[in-house]
Amino acid sequence: MELRKLCQKVLFIIRKKLFKNFRLLIGLLAVFSILIGYWPPSPGDGCPSEKTYLKDDFRGWMENHSMNADNKVLLLAESSLSHEAISILNTLESWKIRVKMLAADKNIPTLAHRGRAKYSAIIFQKIKRYYLMDSWNRKLLETYCQDFSVGIIFFTPGNESFKNNIYGLQTQIVTPVYDYTLVKNPLLRISKHGAKIKKVPGNSWTAFTNTSFQTVATATTGKGENIKTWTVAAFEDRIIKKFYIGNSFSSFWVHRLLLMDALCYLSADRSLCTTLKRYVLIDVDDIFVGKQGSRLTEEDVEAMIKVQTVWNRDYLNNFKFNLGFSAYWYMEQGDSEEIKGDQLLIKVKDQFQWFPHMYKHTQPHKLNLSELENYMLLNKAWARKHNIKFDTFYSVPPHHSGVYPVHKELYESWKKIWNIQVTSTEEYPHLRPSKFRRGFIHSGIRVLPRQTCGLYTHTVKLFEYPGGFRRLLSSIAGGELFRTFVDNPVSIFMTHMSNYGRDRLALYTFTAVFDWLKCWTNLKFIQTSPINMANYYFNLFPEEIDPIWFDPCKDQRHFKIWSSKKSCGQLPDVIILGPQKTGTTALLTFLDLHKSIKVSKKSPNHFEETQFLSGKDYFNGLDFYRSYWPPQNNSDTLQIDKSSTYFHSELAPRRAYALVPSAKLIVLALEPGERAYSWYQHQRAHKDRTAETYTFDEVLEADETSMKSLRDLKKHCLNPGHYSQHIEKWLLFYPSSQLLLADGNELKRNPVKTLQIVQEFLDLETLDFAELLVYDPVKQFYCVRENNKKKCLGKSKGRKYEEMSQRARQFLNSYYKKHNANLVRLLKKISKELPSWLEALSQQNEDEEKIV
Incomplete structure (x- = not known):
């Protein structure tokens, strides 16, 4: 415990002294993480230096309609209660792919209707279920796959042995495995070949030894002179295209990337392919808001500018932090260093994008129309006084209030005072599960889904992260934050001013996850205007344009941000x-x-x-x-x-x-x-x-x-x-x-x-x-x-x-x-x-x- 306290003091000094070299700061943070028992979020033991140029001719599976098949996946599971099956189902739903899940030991359902395939791809949760099918059902399935060019994806857990060499499949159980590496293969699209990680989870894996298979991923067993390389993910390109993964779906985070690529390559007419483009916006809420000790200093502002430069060079195009300001708190409450930070923000204002928060950081659902308009006019007057550019036509209110559940007075005042055309919320239809977050359009304002990144107003110190620092690292290293970037073609992230002060967790977190994404994926990250992002999103997902209203009284979070003048029961x-x-x-x-x-x-x-x-x-x-x-x-x-x-x-x-x-x-x-x-x-x-x-x-x-x-x-x-x-x-x-x-x-x-x-x-x-x-x-x-x-x-x-x-x-x-x-x-x-x-x-x- 004393060592930890000492490390925290040293980290604070490092932050103050080394803000000009953010890369060095990140490295030293990692060193001290190791000293107190944490492992830094390294993206792998080998990141490919070769740049991959792929033709990006897919806009998204909602627009890639097959001529011969519906954009739907058939998942054949052990049971509807299987944890693995539910994990696959949740993943497909987070990609907004329609799924039909059935028990694999039942008869195959109707696969085609009036000459059109009902499913673009087939997934077996466990490969043994394919080989245990009776001849009639297997013949139906294989004939269907041949007729409609539908591929099959198999997960092959190493701890479940099945008869070797059955139907030509040659396998061997290997354990433990190291140095998991993606190999150059036409199937890889999102996943980047050459990416490598030494430590691999799972006690036993299935290796595929068929010489006719194309290798997608390898891993090694043994040490020194006894090292042997095995194929642990393979592709069979025959009359029926088949993809084999040598373990269960949830055993390794890389399988999520491989599944996305396999669905693209194996689906009928490539109808389940998605674009490589990912549009990103990082909102920094609560600018100027916060008590002494939680606000930005000059050094923090300079660090943000420096990181923007690094990110534009290494990760994404046209990036600027999007700052949400509450003008009433400008140069209020902070100490002398933080007052200077406020002043520097205005001095370098053109380095950032800006959007209007509420003038006093008040929750809009507590205000009537005239009060909202008055506060917005005050915020606008301050912005004009300081020559703050506002050309994004975007805003987000404090505390998730007023966007959903809808406070109509907010929408009316936004349009009248600021000409707001785009906003975002993490509350529609509900905060959790995040895979179901959607957009909608109301009163002419486009509402995009907003993503969380694990950083909230109270998340300011590295070693006081809720749930422990390990939790943050697991989110970065192929976990929730990593998946959020991969899964969503448009991501607007909620962060707060306090996340950029103290230990600058936001800068650390996003730099680390961008490293992981650059190492393991071919995704191209872009920042554009909120209006362009909204146009792109609703072009991909036109079925989300019309909202679906839910009862705010049935959701505790929604009830808290619903006007007290409204009552339940109506x-x-x-x-x-x-x-x-x-x-x-x-x-x-x-x-x-x-x-x-x-x-x-x-x-x-x-x-x-x-x-x-x-x-x-x-x-x-x-x-x-x-x-x-x-x-x-x-x-x-x-x-x-x-x-x-x-x-x-x-x-x-x-x-x-x-x-x-x-x-x-x-x-x-x-x-x-x-x-x-x-x-x-x-x-x-x-x-x-x-x-x-x-x-x-x-x-x-x-x-x-x-x-x-x-x-x-x-x-x-x-x-x-x-x-x-x-x-x-x-x-x-x-x-x-x-x-x-x-x-x-x-x-x-x-x-x-x-x-x-x-x-x-x-x-x-x-x-x-x-x-x-x-x-x-x-x-x-x-x-x-x-x-x-x-x-x-x-x-x-x-x-x-x-x-x-x-x-x-x-x-x-x-x-x-x-x-x-x-x-x-x-x-x-x-x-x-x-x-x-x-x-x-x-x-x-x-x-x-x-x-x-």
Whole structure:
């Protein structure tokens, strides 16, 4: 312990005296690390001096669409609970590659559909599962790989022996191994050939001795004259391309690089290749903020400038630290040395990029619009006074506040005062796991995912690193920080001013990881403007443009950075999905009579429905949706959103589950032919020109040669009646226990019975609706009894029109026969009762089949 304290004092002196030679400083830090039991993060025992020039003609697997295969990987695992399999799965997902994971001892799934491959590459977690396959399944797999040029990747753990020479594979178990070296091979792309590391993990490895294999990586056993070199990663370029790795995936960090390269080389049409370019921005938050002892001195500022020069020469192009300033704290709180550091920052301001933090470093979610604008104007005035250039149109607020969960006032004031066009956050959709961080666009501002690097405001001393210095080194040496650079085509890193003072951990950490990346990869690191980075990112990942809103009350971190003026609970507990013209308005009207039900306010834009989860209002943000309900004081109250457009929407199921995963869903199913005709009459009543021009029979006869408006009307009449198809989309997210399929025909005939079923489903105190509803013989519909008077729905409900033609009825019966059969199968599978109309049709079809 005394030695450690002495070393810390010496390190402090070194930092003060040797700031002009940062390389020497890093070296001495490493020496003292060894003295107290830590090993410096050397990138390897051999880094190739030869420069590798590779043609970078791939933009990313999201854009490299195969003509013959989907950009998806089939992972054949020991089991879904296998740690190794989950590790591979997590890695592929962090690369945003779609994966299907199946147990390898099961039958091979359907591999192709309509002449197109469903998977671009196959991965076996353990090679033995390939050789244990029965002849039928292996033949299916090999035929598929030949027909579609799909390669196979095998992991071959050394501690699991299998019959040698089986199917021509010749192996030998070797242990221990040293001097792991990547060998020049056409398969290597991200990985750099010539990179070498002496100390290799793992007690036993599989070496491949086939003379026909191309060597990808070697390792040695023995010492002195007994040293022998073995192939521990190999490539077989035959009719079916195969790649073999001589240990498990997680046994060695280099396997992650090799897997990325193998997926590129072996995938159909190279559809899983990615670019070698990596765009990097390093934000330095909290400039001028901090108490005495945590701020920058002149020496610290000069060290940052010197390191920028080194990095531009050795690692990446056009690099400048991106400084986020809070002007209120300029030349405040620091000692005399730190005040000089503030002054030097302004003197050499053009050496850096700048972005506006908050004037007083206040969390934006605590401020209203006028307060935000006032603080931004003060920050802007200070920047103009000191001639600070602001041409990046980028900003990040303090403490992760306001970007996500969205504080709309922040977005409005940013655009008005600073013309902000790009920001970033590590909070969307959640901080952890980092592999799921995504970007989105809101209110015209592009939000990029922000990465952490293990350095926070309190991380200022080398030997006080949280979890120990070893933890930082493991992150650099092929660990989390190293992987962050490799995995993400665009990386914006969060650091803080305090990380560049004291022991200058940020400079040390990033220099070390750049050394590792330069040694082991062919990646090209570039800094460009935030706007260019955002354009590039959303061009690669256009599916991320639209946000997905989550409930801030369900995430502790999000709740802390959510305005105290907002309350939890202003979201639906029940969603009536529709579809249209099945009686959903009547059901909502009747349920509204219950004291424990609170329906949403009527939307002025969408008749009485919110249509938030399926329409453009979704982009107005969560606050807009919450405004449909008052702050909830009674926890026993159930809030309902009824929007009949949700049922057949492609977007609504995912959006709903992200926001209200515990909500109960109600679908009202009317006989689909009757529903289709009702929709047609609804359009006529609303003066739809096409519906007024064409009869229902003519609408049903429309084909691909008909005018678009006629085809669209036919689609809107028929498509919502595909009940099983739409219900299955919702069941991809919600369990069947949260879904009620109510009988629309029964609601018309006997609403009291239907409402009793709904009350039981919602666990409501039973209300006797028989006393509250009365039948109207003119409308032929039930109405609400209010003060001994009937209060019926509007003119559009229960309207009368002529009977459907026999020709149309026959068409609809034939058209929906298959869809209704699918619905019967689905409802039986999930143990739900059949609606009366469906039971009758099902019985009728059975009787007809018996006669035939």
